[in-house]
Each structure stands twice: as C-alpha cells, then as structure tokens.
Amino acid sequence: MELDRRLLEMRSTIGSMKDEQKIMESALEERQSEIKMLRETSKGAGKETLQMVALRESLKQKEAEIEDLKRRLDEYPAKIWSVSTDDPSKPTCKHNCDLEYDKPGSDRGWKE
Secondary structure, three states: OHHHHHHHHHHHHHHHHHHHHHHHHHHHHHHHHHHHHHHHHHHHHHHHHHHHHHHHHHHHHHHHHHHHHHHHHHHOOOOOOOOOOOOOOOOOOOOOOOOEEOOOOOOOOEEO
C-alpha cells in the first residue's frame, strides 16, 4: 500500500514536471523568437544607418555642386536680352508668310 501511494505521488510529480517542462520550452521558444526578431531589427537599423550615411554624402555632393554653379553664375555677368530683337522665345519668320484663301467650298478656309 505504501509503495502504491508513493508510486502515485511520483507519477503525479512526473506529470507536473512534464507540464512545467512544456511551459518552459514554450517560453524558451518565445524568447528565442524575440531575440531573433531583435537581431533582425538591429541589422535593419545598421543598414538604415548605412543608407543615411550614403544619403548624407550624396547631399553634401549636391550642395557642393550647387555652390559651384552659384560661383560660376557670379563669375559671368548676366546678358540682358532685348525684348524686340534678342528674345529667343519669339523666332523670326524666315519663310513666306503670305496667306491665300482657298477656293470656295473648301473645308480648310485659309491656306499658307
């Protein structure tokens, strides 16, 4: 009898320990998953930092180019365009601009 009671106690203890082991294993897996995620996040942050460094270098280069262009612009005096003759947005007419009226009934109207 005494042995049966002790055997039942031990089986109960073993069952409780197995349950506790499962809980511990589950917690361990969760912690390992968190650690893995944190490592990946820190790697991403490292890449982000490298990207930020590259962007800063690019920004510095562009700022230097802008300063160089400003310096060049200051070195050369601005040319003042005459509205009547020098305006590049108004090309001169170098072809025959005479207009002829089409024959009556034509759908075009005026003809160059």
